[in-house]
Amino acid sequence: MSTxxxxxxxxxxxxxxxxxxxLVALICGSFGTRGAISLGFFLIxxxxxxxxxxxxxxxxxxxxxxxxxxLDSLSDSLTFGIVPAILCFQGFxxxxxxxxxLAIGCICFALGAVLRLARFNISTSGGYTGxxxxxxxxxxxxxxxxxxxxAFAFGGLNYPFLExxxxxxxxxxxxxxxxxITTYIEFGEKGKSVYYLxxxxxxxxxxxxxxxxxxPNFIVSMTISLIFxxxxxxxxxxxxxxxxxxxxxxxxxxxxx
Numbered sequence: 001m002s003t004x005x006x007x008x009x010x011x012x013x014x015x016x017x018x019x020x021x022x023l024v025a026l027i028c029g030s031f032g033t034r035g036a037i038s039l040g041f042f043l044i045x046x047x048x049x050x051x052x053x054x055x056x057x058x059x060x061x062x063x064x065x066x067x068x069x070x071l072d073s074l075s076d077s078l079t080f081g082i083v084p085a086i087l088c089f090q091g092f093x094x095x096x097x098x099x100x101x102l103a104i105g106c107i108c109f110a111l112g113a114v115l116r117l118a119r120f121n122i123s124t125s126g127g128y129t130g131x132x133x134x135x136x137x138x139x140x141x142x143x144x145x146x147x148x149x150x151a152f153a154f155g156g157l158n159y160p161f162l163e164x165x166x167x168x169x170x171x172x173x174x175x176x177x178x179x180x181i182t183t184y185i186e187f188g189e190k191g192k193s194v195y196y197l198x199x200x201x202x203x204x205x206x207x208x209x210x211x212x213x214x215x216p217n218f219i220v221s222m223t224i225s226l227i228f229x230x231x232x233x234x235x236x237x238x239x240x241x242x243x244x245x246x247x248x249x250x251x252x253x254x255x256x257x
Contacts, residue, residue: 011057012068015075018050022079029087034157037091038148040083041141047079051134073117080137081113085173091144092161092169105173109140112177119181129186131179131239139176139235143169146228153221179239 008016021043028040054072058064085106093099113133123129147161179185216224 009058009063009065009068010061011054011063012065012071014050014054014057015068015071018047018054018079019075021047021050022075022083025079026083026086029083029090032090034091034148034151037087038145040087041144044079044083044087044137045141048134048138051076051079069121073121076133077114077117080133081110081117084137084140085110088140088144088169088173091148092166094166098166101170102173105170108177109136109173110177112136112180116180130182131176131185133180135235135239136176136180139232139239140173142228142232142235143172146225146232149216149221149225149228152216153218153225185239 025040025043028036028043031037051072054068058068088109089099089102089106092102113136116130116133119130120128143165147165151157151159151161
């Protein structure tokens with residue numbers, strides 16, 4: 001029987017690096033402080049890079065293997081599903097009855113990611129059905145930092161987030177969980193359009209995350225908050241546009257059949 005080290009390839013160790021960062025991010029979330037939660041999201045932003053790199057190495061070196069496939073899905077379930085849900089709960093909780101709704105949203109988000117990855121493992125399609133988990137995780141990260149820098153601008157780490165955020169966050173989380181498992185959204189062959197958006201936005205997260213650790217002033221904080229808000233709206237609109245295109249394509253195919 002083969003030992004675990006003999007089954008692992010270079011890209012699998014990169015995957016495990018991302019998993020380790022996810023676990024550290026989860027530990028950061030357990031502290032419950034705004035600064036620790038921000039650090040947790042910053043670590044998750046780095047795992048976007050490891051997720052891209054391990055796939056690239058696997059394709060270029062021809063080292064796609066079964067244990068790597070399973071390991072990648074398990075790692076993504078943690079880093080792009082469970083950890084963002086925990087960090088989001090810790091970041092937006094209020095100590096009131098509202099937290100029950102927030103918990104439901106976080107659970108739906110995490111379950112959506114897990115189910116999306118389970119379906120992906122048995123899929124034979126060349127593209128992506130449903131929004132990939134790194135993309136919904138990126139949306140959550142952008143949404144958090146838009147609120148984080150807003151609060152930082154007006155009063156520091158303990159200042160409340162945007163008031164409207166407390167009303168819509170549970171619904172966003174449930175909606176993002178649905179985006180993971182829906183069949184109404186489908187991206188092209190091998191999901192290239194997903195990675196174009198992902199590669200464009202993902203590097204900005206750790207860069208701006210570092211700025212957040214440097215205690216920026218009001219102007220810098222508000223500027224970054226607005227940048228994240230714009231990116232969030234653009235990314236969400238892009239995802240929804242794919243849904244509309246999918247529906248129009250399906251209706252056209254039914255009409256011609």
